[in-house]
Amino acid sequence: MTEPSAAPEARYVQTPAQTVGPFYGFALPYDGGAELVPGHHPRAIRLHGTVFDGAGDPVPDAILEIWQADETGALPDERGSLARDGFGFTGFGRAAVDLGGHYTFTTVEPGPVAGGAPYVLVAVFARGLIHHLFTRAYFPGNAERNAADAVLTAVPAARRQTLVCVPEGTGPTGAASYRFDIHLQGENETVFLDFDA
Amino acid sequence: MTTSQHEISAEMQAIEADARALVAEGNAPELHPRRDYPPYRSSILRHPTHELVRADPEEIERHSPAFGHSDVSPLESDLTIQHNGEPLGERMTVSGRVLDGEGRPVRHQLVEVWQANAGGRYVHKRDQHPAPLDPNFTGVGRVITGDNGEYSFTTIKPGPYPWRNHLNAWRPAHIHFSLFGTAFTQRLITQMYFPGDPLFALDPIYQSITDPAARARLIGVYDHDLSVPEFSLGYRWDIVLTGPKSTWMESEEAHD
Numbered sequence: 103m104t105e106p107s108a109a110p111e112a113r114y115v116q117t118p119a120q121t122v123g124p125f126y127g128f129a130l131p132y133d134g135g136a137e138l139v140p141g142h143h144p145r146a147i148r149l150h151g152t153v154f155d156g157a158g159d160p161v162p163d164a165i166l167e168i169w170q171a172d173e174t175g176a177l178p179d180e181r182g183s184l185a186r187d188g189f190g191f192t193g194f195g196r197a198a199v200d201l202g203g204h205y206t207f208t209t210v211e212p213g214p215v216a217g218g219a220p221y222v223l224v225a226v227f228a229r230g231l232i233h234h235l236f237t238r239a240y241f242p243g244n245a246e247r248n249a250a251d252a253v254l255t256a257v258p259a260a261r262r263q264t265l266v267c268v269p270e271g272t273g274p275t276g277a278a279s280y281r282f283d284i285h286l287q288g289e290n291e292t293v294f295l296d297f298d299a
Numbered sequence: 300m301t302t303s304q305h306e307i308s309a310e311m312q313a314i315e316a317d318a319r320a321l322v323a324e325g326n327a328p329e330l331h332p333r334r335d336y337p338p339y340r341s342s343i344l345r346h347p348t349h350e351l352v353r354a355d356p357e358e359i360e361r362h363s364p365a366f367g368h369s370d371v372s373p374l375e376s377d378l379t380i381q382h383n384g385e386p387l388g389e390r391m392t393v394s395g396r397v398l399d400g401e402g403r404p405v406r407h408q409l410v411e412v413w414q415a416n417a418g419g420r421y422v423h424k425r426d427q428h429p430a431p432l433d434p435n436f437t438g439v440g441r442v443i444t445g446d447n448g449e450y451s452f453t454t455i456k457p458g459p460y461p462w463r464n465h466l467n468a469w470r471p472a473h474i475h476f477s478l479f480g481t482a483f484t485q486r487l488i489t490q491m492y493f494p495g496d497p498l499f500a501l502d503p504i505y506q507s508i509t510d511p512a513a514r515a516r517l518i519g520v521y522d523h524d525l526s527v528p529e530f531s532l533g534y535r536w537d538i539v540l541t542g543p544k545s546t547w548m549e550s551e552e553a554h555d
C-alpha cells in the first residue's frame with residue numbers, strides 16, 4: 103500500500119478536530135436521522151431539549167448525535183442508520199437543532215449494558231465549538247443503577263442532574279417524553295466527558 | 300467597533316507564545332484545538348468552563364454504529380456528477396487512508412464531506428457571500444472506507460470565503476470532513492486545507508490548534524502520482540482517529 107505522507111515519527115498521531123462551522127445544514131442532516139424508531143413504535147420515547155450558550159441563549163446552529171443500546175441493553179450492529187428501513191434498530195441518530203436551539207429524537211429507552219446504568223451517549227457539534235463535546239443522558243427510573251454508576255458518582259452532586267433526563271409524562275401519541283437540555287457554559291453547565299481511550 | 304485583523308492576529312500570536320512556553324516547560328504539545336479560543340469570537344460563549352470529567356469508556360463508547368453500502372451509493376464519492384453539467388473550478392481528487400492510533404486501517408466506516416464551490420459559496424440558506432452559486436455543484440459527498448481504510452473523492456477545489464469574525468476575515472480554502480471510527484470516542488469532525496494557503500496565519504479557526512506540527516496535519520499533500528492526465532489534480536490526506544485522550548503519544552513530536 104501507499105506510504106502515509108507524513109514523517110514516520112508523526113505517522114499515527116491523531117488528526118486535530120475543527121469546528122463543524124455554520125454551513126453543515128445541506129450536508130449532515132438526513133431524512134429520518136432523528137427517528138431511531140418510528141413514532142408509532144409501541145415503546146417509542148421522545149428525547150428532546152434545547153442547547154444553550156453561556157448567556158443562556160439558545161444555540162441555533164448545533165447538531166447532535168446519539169448512540170445507544172437497544173431496549174434489552176444489546177449494542178446494535180445493524181447497518182442502515184442513513185437509509186433506515188423502519189424496522190431494524192441501529193442505535194445511531196443525528197438531529198440538527200431548529201432556530202430555537204431545540205432538538206428532538208424518537209428512540210427507545212436503552213436497557214442496561216452489562217448490568218450498568220443505561221444511558222444515551224450524546225455528541226454535540228456547533229459553530230463556535232471548535233472540538234465536539236461528549237455527554238451522557240441517563241434515565242431517572244434507574245435509581246439503583248444510577249447510584250452505582252462510575253460517572254454519576256464521580257461528579258459533584260450539584261452538577262449530577264445535568265446528566266439525567268427530566269421525565270415529562272406522556273405526550274399526545276402516548277410516547278413517554280424526556281427532556282435533556284444542554285448548557286455549553288454557564289450556571290447549569292452540562293457535565294462533559296473526556297474518555298480515556 | 301469591528302475588530303481588525305491586526306488585533307485578532309496579535310491575540311493569536313500571544314496564545315501561541317503561551318502554548319510554546321508550556322511546551323518549553325515540558326508539557327506535551329496540544330494535539331487538538333482549544334475549545335476556549337477567544338480570537339474565534341463564537342467560541343467565547345460556547346466552550347465549557349469546567350474541566351471535562353475523565354471517564355472510562357464503557358461498551359457503548361468502545362463501539363461505533365455500523366455503516367455499509369446499503370447506506371451510501373458508490374456514486375456519492377463523486378461530487379462532480381450530481382447535476383447535468385460539469386461544475387466550475389479546478390477538478391481534483393482527494394484520497395487517503397483512515398487509520399487508528401496504532402496505524403490499523405479503519406475499515407468500512409463512514410466519511411462525509413461538504414464544501415463551498417469554486418467561488419467560495421455554500422449551498423446554504425444563510426451563506427450571504429455574494430459569489431455565484433453553481434447550478435452544477437452541491438458540495439456534499441459520502442464514502443465508506445475500503446479494506447485498507449482508503450477513501451477517495453472526486454470534486455473541485457473550494458474557494459476561500461469571507462466571514463464575520465472580524466473585519467476582512469477570510470477562511471482558507473477547506474473541505475469539511477466527518478469521520479467515524481471503530482469506537483464512538485474516535486468520532487471526528489475536522490477540515491482539510493490546501494498547501495501554501497496565504498490565509499493560514501490569519502485564520503482563528505485554523506490557528507485554534509496552537510501546535511504548528513498539529514496544524515500541519517490538516518493540510519493535504521499535492522501528489523502528482525494521484526493526478527490524472529488531462530482530468531484532475533491529486534491530493535493525499537491521511538487521517539488518524541484516536542480517542543479524545545491518548546496518553547500513548549505524550550512522548551511524540553520530539554522531531555519538531
Ligand SMILES: [Fe+3]
Binds near residue numbers: 123125470473475
Ligand atoms: Fe466552511
